[in-house]
Amino acid sequence: xxxxxxxxxLPGLNAANxxxxxxxxxxxxxxxxxxxxxxxxxxxxxxAKTLPLPLKNEKSRPRIxxxxxIINLTSExxxxxxxASLKYLDPGYFLGKVCLLVTNARNASVPPAxxxxxxxxxxxxHCPLLCAEDQTPDGVTNxxxxxxxxxxxxxxxxxxxxxxxxxxxxxxxVPSDIDQQGFD
Amino acid sequence: xxxxxxxxxxxxxxxMVQRRSGSKSFRQSYRSCVGAASHLGYTPGLTTRRLxxxxxxxxxxxxxxxxxxxxxxxxxxxxxQLSYVTPLHHFRHTQLRSYSRQLLAFxxxxxxxxLAVALEGAESSLKVVFSVVEGMATTDDDADTVxxxxxxxxxxxxxxxxxxxVWSGWLTCINGSPDYVRSLPKDFxxxxxxxxxxxxxxxxxxxxxxxxxxxxxxxxxxxxxVNLQWLAALWTNCHPESNxxxxxxxxxxxxxxxxxxxxxVHPQDAWELWSSMRGQLQEEEQENEGVGxxxxxxxxxxxxxxxxxxxxxxxxxxxxxxxxLSAGTLSQVxxxxxxxxxxxxxxxxxxxxMNATLMLLTECALLKMPV
Numbered sequence: 001x002x003x004x005x006x007x008x009x010l011p012g013l014n015a016a017n018x019x020x021x022x023x024x025x026x027x028x029x030x031x032x033x034x035x036x037x038x039x040x041x042x043x044x045x046x047x048a049k050t051l052p053l054p055l056k057n058e059k060s061r062p063r064i065x066x067x068x069x070i071i072n073l074t075s076e077x078x079x080x081x082x083x084a085s086l087k088y089l090d091p092g093y094f095l096g097k098v099c100l101l102v103t104n105a106r107n108a109s110v111p112p113a114x115x116x117x118x119x120x121x122x123x124x125x126h127c128p129l130l131c132a133e134d135q136t137p138d139g140v141t142n143x144x145x146x147x148x149x150x151x152x153x154x155x156x157x158x159x160x161x162x163x164x165x166x167x168x169x170x171x172x173x174v175p176s177d178i179d180q181q182g183f184d
Numbered sequence: 185x186x187x188x189x190x191x192x193x194x195x196x197x198x199x200m201v202q203r204r205s206g207s208k209s210f211r212q213s214y215r216s217c218v219g220a221a222s223h224l225g226y227t228p229g230l231t232t233r234r235l236x237x238x239x240x241x242x243x244x245x246x247x248x249x250x251x252x253x254x255x256x257x258x259x260x261x262x263x264x265q266l267s268y269v270t271p272l273h274h275f276r277h278t279q280l281r282s283y284s285r286q287l288l289a290f291x292x293x294x295x296x297x298x299l300a301v302a303l304e305g306a307e308s309s310l311k312v313v314f315s316v317v318e319g320m321a322t323t324d325d326d327a328d329t330v331x332x333x334x335x336x337x338x339x340x341x342x343x344x345x346x347x348x349x350v351w352s353g354w355l356t357c358i359n360g361s362p363d364y365v366r367s368l369p370k371d372f373x374x375x376x377x378x379x380x381x382x383x384x385x386x387x388x389x390x391x392x393x394x395x396x397x398x399x400x401x402x403x404x405x406x407x408x409x410v411n412l413q414w415l416a417a418l419w420t421n422c423h424p425e426s427n428x429x430x431x432x433x434x435x436x437x438x439x440x441x442x443x444x445x446x447x448x449v450h451p452q453d454a455w456e457l458w459s460s461m462r463g464q465l466q467e468e469e470q471e472n473e474g475v476g477x478x479x480x481x482x483x484x485x486x487x488x489x490x491x492x493x494x495x496x497x498x499x500x501x502x503x504x505x506x507x508x509l510s511a512g513t514l515s516q517v518x519x520x521x522x523x524x525x526x527x528x529x530x531x532x533x534x535x536x537x538m539n540a541t542l543m544l545l546t547e548c549a550l551l552k553m554p555v
Contacts, residue, residue, distance in 0.1 A: 075438070077510035109513065109526065111410040 002052045003090040006097055009063040015042040016155035017062045018147065022070035023081040025049055027103060027134045031070075034144035041157055043148070050081055051088035065155040068099045068147060071118060073110045079118065086125070096163030097154050098127045100172075101143065105131045122172035129172040251319040255331065256535050259317070259354065263523075263531040264379035266405040267391070268549040269355060271372040272398035277328055280314035283397070287332075288312045290393045291386070311335045311347060322358055322539065325365040327373050329356040334386060351382030353390060358542040361550055376549035377542070378402060379530070405552055406528045407545075409514040414544055417490040419519045422537050423455040429520030433497070437512035445509070447501060451519075461492045 004019075018035065020028040025047070032045040044062060053061070067089060072078040082100075089098065100122050105115055122129040130146055133139030150170070154163040288310060317329040331354045335347035355375040357365075365374045378394075380387045391402045407415075419428055431454040437443040465488060498509045515526040522541060523531040530545065532538050 074513065075511050077508055080510060108406055109408055111408045113410060 002055060003088055004051065004053060004064060004067070004093070005090045006064070006092040011063055011065075011156065012042070014157070015044060015062075016066075016151050016157060017044045017046065017064050018151050019046045019048060019064045019067045020070060021048045021051060021067065021082070021085055022072075023049060023078045024072055024075070027070055027072075027132075027140070030134070030137075030140045031144055031147070034141050035148065035151075037144075038148055041152060041155075043151070051085035064097075066097055066099060066147070066151045067093060068101050070101045070103065073102055073104045073114050073118070074107055076114070079114065083121070094125055094127065096127075096165075096167035098125065099130065099147070099150055100125075100127060101130045101132050101147070103132050103134045119172055119174055123174040126167060126171045128167065128170040251317060255315075255317050258331070258333075258352065260532050260535050260538070262352075262381055263529055264381050265387070266407070266528040266530060266545065266549070267378040267380065267402050268405045268552045269376055269378045269394070269402050270400045270553050271368055271374045271376075272394075272400050274371055275373040275375075275398050277316055277330070280316070280330070284312040284314045286397065287314075287390065287393050291334075291389050294389055309336050310350075311337075317354065317356075320356065320358065320539075320542075322543075323362065325362050326357045326360060327375050329354055330375065332390065334382070334390075351380070351386040351390070353378060353380035353382070353387070356542065356546070358539060358546045360546050364550060376553060377405075377546050401554065403552070403554075404528055405545075405549055407524055407526055407530070407548060409526070411544060411548055412514050412517045412524055412526065413490050413494050414487075415522075415524050415541065416517045416519075417458065417485060417493050418540055418544070419517075419521045419537070420451075420454050420458045420493070421485060422521065423451055423458075426534070426536055427451060427520065428454075432516075432518045433514060434516035435509050435512045436515045437507075437509075443512075444515075445507070445512070447497065447509075449497065457496050458489075458493050461496060462489050465489055465492070 020031060022028045028047045032047060035043050035045050046061070046064070069082045069085065071082050100118065102115070102118055104110060119129060128150065130143065132143035134143070150166065152158050153161050153166045156162075291310060291312070311334070313333045313335070315331045315333070317331050320329045321327070332352065333349060334351040336350045337347045356377050356379070357375045358377075360374055360376060368374055378391075380390070394400060395402055416431065416433065420431055422428060428451045430451055431449040433447045433449075435445045435447065437445065465486070494514075502508055513526065517524050521532070521534050521537050523529075523533070524541075530541070532541060
């Protein structure tokens, strides 16, 4: 199986590589345009619809520092495709180099069970769950800024902080029943 | 309730409060702070905990026996627009006559303000009737259903001419969550589901009168795709006892221009698929547990069975047309027992399984209500 491996290549100098995986291929282009505007670091954005990535690019592909799965909650297919793609990542990515980005979380037509499924998935993978608003340019810029923060840490460009340390602070948690009873 | 809102708004402060003294090691106390903050920040927790995962299969209810057939005929075969209603303050089932007078006066006053009127004739052509539909409540906690009708007649007609029904609506609560209903203070009556049909301007007038008179909030209720799937499964489950005609599902795909797919399934095929899904799940349960407990579960329907049923239909469609319906949203479900649309419109065509449908809709309304 062609797994995407996090540490098999050498990193670039003052560069960070991010991979955006989205089944609908709508938000990733706008997010990519917002991400490359960063000037302090050279950000390379790679776009994909699903994993596994094509083998012919294997040699020329740089080391991917952060993999972001964009899930549109209004479509069930989006969630299924993201879950299927997760299997093609090497386990080394789940130490802080994976992020889930969710759009349309506030949409009334979305069944609430779907967001709960995504939260449970993010909690089981110990990765952060970001909610983004993709209809306005401001929303896209905000999402890009948040991704850049995580990307810089994952690429090792922030001193004294590693991806694993950051993921411990930002990971999505799901309250268990025992905690919930004590709440009242 | 204030405590809840302050926790939701200022999670940072609560972290400070929760931080333990320096007796424990730094790392342990930090981790406990992070844990506390992350779970106090989310209120009220996962919604799936509040959603029912299994329901009782509907039976040809004794609704027809306990409810006056004339009143029942007013409720079926008409398309209703659904709304949720928060509990009504000081609503008395004994004061319905005075409510009719108040509502009529309100409508007349609003009309005189210069709103666009579609009715011909003077104001006295309207008549409002509040009545109670007895026998619909299933449990002791449910309040009786209240039916509101607005009739009109033209100015030139005589007294004997029949009045035309211009608007009708009914407030109901069928098997509402007993914990919630019992936890309300004494003055409140819980009737969370409002079904209305008629002119739009009358609907908005009635809603604003209800909001003012009983200090409640009324908002539109959508039926999301999971509940539409529940309805499809529950109606299909009724097939052996009363023929459902056909099972028709409508999907909307987000392409440009938007594509609408109407998927009609022959009732016998739908029933075979449904019963094979249920049989499969019960066999698996028996294998896993090793005890024959599955046989007694014929009464209840699980969310797993519903998901599998709909997945089966989607797979069949994919095999024939290479279109994955998961990419779209389920917008309408219709059988001979009723039609339900995503926009919040429901039509109950047959009175036999009305209760199960209304139970599901009451639950939707209770969940959608701002708590």
